[in-house]
Amino acid sequence: xxxxxxxxxxxxxxxxxxxxxxxxxxxxxxxxxxxxxxxxxxxxxxxxxxxxxxxxxxxxxxxxxxxxxxxxxxxxxxxxxxxxxxxxxxxxxxxxxxxxxxxxxxxxxxxxxxxxxxxxxxxxxxxxxxxxxxxxxxxxxxxxxxxxxxxxxxxxxxxxxxxxxxxxxxxxxxxxxxxxxxxxxxxxxxxxxxxxxxxxx
Amino acid sequence: xxxxxxxxxxxxxxxxxxxxxxxxxxxxxxxxxxxxxxxxxxxxxxxxxxxxxxxxxxxxxxxxxxxxxxxxxxxxxxxxxxxxxxxxxxxxxxxxxxxxxxxxxxxxxxxxxxxxxxxxxxxxxxxxxxxxxxxxxxxxxxxxxxxxxxxxxxxxxxxxxxxxxxxxxxxxxxxxxxxxxxxxxxxxxxxxxxxxxxxxxxxxxxxxxxxxxxxxxxxxxxxxxxxxxxxx
Numbered sequence: 001x002x003x004x005x006x007x008x009x010x011x012x013x014x015x016x017x018x019x020x021x022x023x024x025x026x027x028x029x030x031x032x033x034x035x036x037x038x039x040x041x042x043x044x045x046x047x048x049x050x051x052x053x054x055x056x057x058x059x060x061x062x063x064x065x066x067x068x069x070x071x072x073x074x075x076x077x078x079x080x081x082x083x084x085x086x087x088x089x090x091x092x093x094x095x096x097x098x099x100x101x102x103x104x105x106x107x108x109x110x111x112x113x114x115x116x117x118x119x120x121x122x123x124x125x126x127x128x129x130x131x132x133x134x135x136x137x138x139x140x141x142x143x144x145x146x147x148x149x150x151x152x153x154x155x156x157x158x159x160x161x162x163x164x165x166x167x168x169x170x171x172x173x174x175x176x177x178x179x180x181x182x183x184x185x186x187x188x189x190x191x192x193x194x195x196x197x198x199x200x201x
Numbered sequence: 202x203x204x205x206x207x208x209x210x211x212x213x214x215x216x217x218x219x220x221x222x223x224x225x226x227x228x229x230x231x232x233x234x235x236x237x238x239x240x241x242x243x244x245x246x247x248x249x250x251x252x253x254x255x256x257x258x259x260x261x262x263x264x265x266x267x268x269x270x271x272x273x274x275x276x277x278x279x280x281x282x283x284x285x286x287x288x289x290x291x292x293x294x295x296x297x298x299x300x301x302x303x304x305x306x307x308x309x310x311x312x313x314x315x316x317x318x319x320x321x322x323x324x325x326x327x328x329x330x331x332x333x334x335x336x337x338x339x340x341x342x343x344x345x346x347x348x349x350x351x352x353x354x355x356x357x358x359x360x361x362x363x364x365x366x367x368x369x370x371x372x373x374x375x376x377x378x379x380x381x382x383x384x385x386x387x388x389x390x391x392x393x394x395x396x397x398x399x400x401x402x403x404x405x406x407x408x409x410x411x412x413x414x415x416x417x418x419x420x421x422x423x424x425x426x427x428x429x430x431x432x433x
Contacts, residue, residue: 044272049257062273066280073284083244088251095219107219108226108313110233137252155218156253162215163365163414173365173393177211184214188245
């Protein structure tokens with residue numbers, strides 16, 4: 001096994017995450033339906049929970065989840081395990097599916113046309129690193145100060161813009177943005193391994 | 202492309218979260234498509250979304266933020282039945298309208314914007330606002346705007362501030378204001394703390410994509426008078 005991170009008490013989650021990413025990368029190549037079934041059973045409840053949190057009705061959330069999970073199969077060739085963990089890619093599929101439905105417009109996506117270097121050959125280490133990062137971030141989010149965690153959740157789980165958050169929390173727009181900046185900075189430092197978990201807030 | 206002005210972290214974060222208005226998301230997606238450094242930042246931020254997705258249902262944790270959601274039992278069977286169906290694999294934001302990708306200088310129009318205006322800035326159906334000022338509404342928003350602006354050399358936009366956020370992506374030419382000098386590829390990511398008066402300082406038309414999430418706040422009487430006519 002590739003030794004990518006120091007052993008921590010939650011490393012089991014990281015290993016699981018790595019397995020899912022490797023599985024998705026393999027499914028993209030082999031189109032093996034038994035892999036798809038395992039991925040579906042793991043991710044579909046998460047995707048549905050995320051979509052439901054955005055305020056979508058049960059029946060619609062079910063339908064959007066199905067579409068997102070179908071896209072996991074149809075677009076699997078676009079999954080880049082060296083760039084993101086399986087959960088990260090699934091998040092973007094679920095986000096786009098739900099926003100497109102809510103707004104009746106396609107959420108503008110950035111193009112990968114100009115990506116330098118194209119698709120890279122993926123090593124087991126690459127997959128491991130992205131998956132471990134995902135686990136580290138989850139832990140880091142739980143350690144954010146409450147006012148920063150709140151704007152993270154309101155952005156991701158409720159899809160609220162800066163001004164909507166400002167109105168709702170009755171704070172200036174600038175305060176919303178600085179809280180998001182602080183939270184993002186801390187989470188990214190954690191991601192890069194420059195901030196230890198359980199450390200200062 | 203030498204890009205000197207990048208996205209504010211808070212804007213980039215909300216884009217990834219899916220929390221920006223359609224217009225602002227279009228400006229951000231367009232900038233990210235041409236800016237390698239902002240794209241790398243997006244990848245990092247998307248990992249936050251992945252972690253939240255991982256955490257939203259977590260059977261191993263009694264975390265109160267986690268919710269238990271079951272997927273309909275027949276759902277898997279239904280989706281399996283669809284796997285072999287032929288589906289057109291399209292990647293949104295990558296496919297220009299038919300026939301327009303080869304017209305004009307496509308490198309000036311980032312791929313996400315091409316979906317809306319085609320591949321050439323010279324083929325846009327500009328509407329005249331006043332002498333030296335032209336605009337094209339990409340689409341209308343509930344509270345803000347998303348439009349292309351074309352301003353002649355030496356012209357200046359009236360001094361104004363903002364009630365909310367204003368994003369401007371430079372597509373051709375350049376301008377200077379209280380914040381700095383902006384050229385092709387640069388993004389001006391401003392909020393209600395900034396008042397400015399952009400002046401087109403080059404010798405060619407300045408063309409930019411602008412999105413706001415609130416009407417502008419003109420600081421001069423003239424600006425206030427003409428605001429209803431300009432749609433800002």
